[in-house]
Amino acid sequence: MKALVKERAEPGLWLTDVPEPELGPGEVKIRVLRTGICGTDLHIRKFDDWARHTLELPLVVGHEFSGHVVEVAPGVEDISVGDLVSGEGHLVCGKCRNCMAGRRHLCRNTVGLGVNRNGAFAEFVTLPASNVWVHRVPVHPDIAALFDPFGNAVHTALSFPLVGEDVLITGAGPIGLMAAAVATHVGARNVMITDVSDERLDLAGKLGVSLAVNVSRSSIAEGMRQLHLREGFDVGLEMSGNPTAVRDMLASMxxxxxIAMLGLPAEEFAVDWSTVxxxxITIKGVYGREMYETWYNMSVLLEKGLDLSPVITDRFSYRDFDAAFETAAGGRTGKVILDWSDASSSGETGGEPAGATTNRSA
Known part of the structure; x- marks a missing residue:
């Protein structure tokens, strides 16, 4: 089968033929339809310090995906051939204290799909049945491929009550954009989002935010004046990992x-703990998704009309992966999707979300 592989300890990815994954006990085999490019994938392609110390090569990369089930292991229940599914990319041990207590998102022994084991940028992927999410309500394969990062957004946004609250989001990348859509959808009074990319801030406007501020030209304080806020924001969602954004958020609460923090800083930095x-101020670190409460929340939000289609801005064939990765690395777009449907025999092509740009080689 075709797969995107990190073959060598150097920058780049390679589209190559690898053996199809074999179905293990308790697993499900999935024909991949769509994949989303994540910041983690960009780190792997660049082969930065984190990647050099984390990966064992060669490795099939990728963890954001949707696809159709083609095979289930004996004894697997409630998952059938033909089901449209997404995958929880954090594989947990099931034996540690947190796993045994039902807090699987806190497992200390988590294995990452596309990081610690072969991933989903391929024609087929296998996962334990417990990591497979079946879409019982119709959803487009493009949107289903977003369930991993959408889960990050929902986990962060719903960390604290939002109804009637004034919410500040720092970082308008794809996850920040989805968090803004969630906050607006569930009843926040004002949602202000900041970034330095006009393109991404324009996308935020399509998702219904109250105010989108380019902090290279304006300030959070000026945004507060425009929204007539006198006492500061009730809830902060930090999505950037940028030290200045974190400090500005603390000063604006x-x-x-x-504050729920999902953005991962590249290095340590000073914080005004006296203000905290x-x-x-309460600060909560967020990583991944709550298994599987967040997944239920995601499905219900979509069922009740949350529209994520504006977040998807670019769509490429898997054959054009280099152009897709360059687009994602540019930091000016929403989500970039790779289409694997023509690599399989399923014939499923689906439609394109409103406003998406389709990029294909001639």
């Missing part, structure tokens, strides 16, 4: 404000 203490 009301007393008793709550004297303003009695």
């Amino acid at each position: 009301t007393h008793g404000g709550k 203490v004297t303003s009695m």
